[in-house]
Amino acid sequence: MMNTTRVRWADLRPLEFVERLNECPIVYLPIGLCEPHGHVAALGMDMHAADAFCDAAARAYGGIVAPTQAYHIHETGYHARWLEDTVGEHNARMASIPPHVFCLQYLYQLRAFANAGFQSALVLTGHGGGNEHDLQAWGDAFAARFGMPIKVIMEFELAPGFPGDHAGRYEVSLLWHLKPELVDMSLLDRAQDPAAGGRLAQGENAGEASPEYGAAIYAKAVESLGAQVQALRERAAAATVTPRIDHAAVEALYAELRSAAQGWTTTHPRPGQHAVSDDSQWKPYEFGV
């Protein structure tokens, strides 16, 4: 009988893996990182959200959750000015990697999925703002080369009616619901204290957060994932995935993508975005590759 409680690749024995794979050959890749989410919330907010939604989707609709990708694209391009504005020159305590490093690892993750027998991948990122467009473009390039459909979803897309934010009412509520021990609202006013690190990207309306609001976001998002999984399964049914992808094939695709890196969303500021100050710690990353 199929194991419906353990849905993590890392937690399944080989027979259980095959049973779940045969039942629903979809893999979920949760992606997040550590970055400041104000004083009230833990640094790993985006990762915890991605983990929770992928686990819930696999339990409700089938499939297997891949090991979490817990380092993400930050600092570069449009991120740089945002960091100057919301974190300034404080230490961001951030676990991030540049886009080309992410891209190469991501292609190898997708290769691992195809080689393990999956027919499609649902990539769920808790960190958005533009990187999700690069993830989808790289996923589309992988699909065009190797046949496996890839759907990238930014978490905020899943709960219409609940406006996404950064460490504001939406995110703090969601984390409060998912992991109450990681939220401490008594620390809210530290955002006004430069000696405490300033805002550290805390949202203006973080004080309006509640676990009930977070529970409503979570319920809506899990419900939305049902249609996403169904759509992806239908695309996969019409696809033929390359049975064994080798390293050389991945490196060839990466070389092509890397040669067009200046066109990636994460390698330059948004149109019209203010330049990063010359003396800011974030200046070196403004046009990062």
Ligand SMILES: [Zn+2]
């Ligand atoms: Zn976040």
